[in-house]
Amino acid sequence: MNQHYKKLGLKIPKDYFIKSREEILDKINIKKKKPSKKNNYSYYFLAMAALFIGAVILYDFPFINENLIEIDSNSPIISTLISGEEITDEYIIEFYSESLVLNEIYFGH
């Protein structure tokens, strides 16, 4: 990418790409290893969900029909139950923005 320097004068620090690679891998590993507190919350939500679903099955609530039990996999709440991450405002914002970055084209004309 020499012409980025030659024509545009853009430089990078020495060994940048080696260091950047390590930083990216570190961030991914840290996220994976992040422990307990989040899991405690997820167990709480999981337990609540299990209680709710159990109650629905047990009491056969008349106001709930089959359509309402369908799980929306695009919901951040369901996503936290599956992933074990803590549900916070930041998580919800991140969830929707990630969905946007991965799936949308900003300027589709």
Place this chain on the structure above:
Amino acid sequence: MKEGDLLKLLKNPTSKNKGFKLLIDLYQEKTYWMIRKMVLSHDSANDVLQDTYIRIFKGIDNFKEESKLSTWIYRIAFNESIRFLNKESKFKKVELDSKDVNYSRKLFADTFFDAENLSLKFHQILSELSFKERNIFNMKYFDELRFEDISKITGININTVKSVYYKVEKKIKKEINESTL
């Protein structure tokens, strides 16, 4: 390594990490330069690059192979850069047909920019282009992407991409000595 083989590694949970390291080795540099030319400063480009690859890691299982893997990666980088630019200028969102009024300020504030005669001339012309024109030119001329891929990455019609590129190329050739370009 072929994209298909890399995808097999990435889609298999036991080889995902190995595949991801290979993916970084293959695409990191090109992705960085694409981002750098959009956000201009090295520090910003570094942040966007990291976020881009974290998103790629998280989203690879949902990659539906409707485009080349590289195109998908660059599209995430492009979208992530726009997200960054929108966040950076809180009150005015990036618009396709508008210029970046802070282009020169961002460039000269960056310690990793060398202001030489040629680079200054290039940047002067680029700063006068709209966001759409600048990015189409950069992707074709510097990143050597195909028109079809640029269209998929930016979501801009391929014929528009071609006509914008040739128009800008002609303009730049006129202003900079043709042999230099």
